[in-house]
Amino acid sequence: MKQLLIVIAFIIHLLFSATAAHAQTGLKMNELFEGRIIPQERMVETRVRGKTLEKYQLTYYRSLRFTATKEETLQLRRMVDDDSRGRFTSVYETKGAYTQKVQVPSQGDKNRFLCYQEQWKKIDYQREVTVIYMEGHVADLGELEELLK
Numbered sequence: 001m002k003q004l005l006i007v008i009a010f011i012i013h014l015l016f017s018a019t020a021a022h023a024q025t026g027l028k029m030n031e032l033f034e035g036r037i038i039p040q041e042r043m044v045e046t047r048v049r050g051k052t053l054e055k056y057q058l059t060y061y062r063s064l065r066f067t068a069t070k071e072e073t074l075q076l077r078r079m080v081d082d083d084s085r086g087r088f089t090s091v092y093e094t095k096g097a098y099t100q101k102v103q104v105p106s107q108g109d110k111n112r113f114l115c116y117q118e119q120w121k122k123i124d125y126q127r128e129v130t131v132i133y134m135e136g137h138v139a140d141l142g143e144l145e146e147l148l149k
Contacts, residue, residue: 027104028079029114032064032131037075042066056147058136059110065130073118073127080116088141096120103141110135113144 031037048061068076077100084102092099099117106112115132138144 026107027114027133028082029076029116029131029133032076032079033062033133037079038064038066038068038072053136056136056144057138058134060135061132062134063130063132065128067121068118068127068129070125070127073129076116076118076129076131080114083114090141090145101141101145107135109137111138111140113138113141 035043043064043066046061046063046065049059053059053061077098080100080102083104084100087102087104089100089102091101097117097119099115101113101115104112104114113132113134115134116129117131118127118129120127134144138147
């Protein structure tokens with residue numbers, strides 16, 4: 001019986017890992033989430049599923065936070081631009097930060113959203129970057145922004 005529970009727990013873990021790994025499928029930014037742009041050891045990752053997200057009409061939240069060079073952020077911006085081509089995008093730029101939010105193509109019955117933000121540090125060549133991927137039943141980017149306020 002104990003072995004059966006261990007096997008079941010392992011299968012559930014594999015299913016969750018496979019689902020999470022494919023959440024960003026079809027997006028250029030998926031390369032970042034897979035650790036091909038910035039090494040995993042330089043990133044702080046957060047993943048959330050379940051009841052915590054229900055009030056936001058979301059089913060999955062994944063964020064990455066890391067320090068990047070100016071060159072790395074230029075590459076990341078190009079990737080976000082590729083993912084946002086032909087989609088509704090909101091871009092905010094201030095003296096010390098750049099933010100881009102986009103609703104990317106739906107996957108099944110879930111709408112998907114990508115948020116990219118970089119903040120300049122005191123050292124000119126370093127940026128503090130946060131990339132967030134969200135999916136769920138929230139209708140669009142405007143509604144998501146209202147729910148998150």
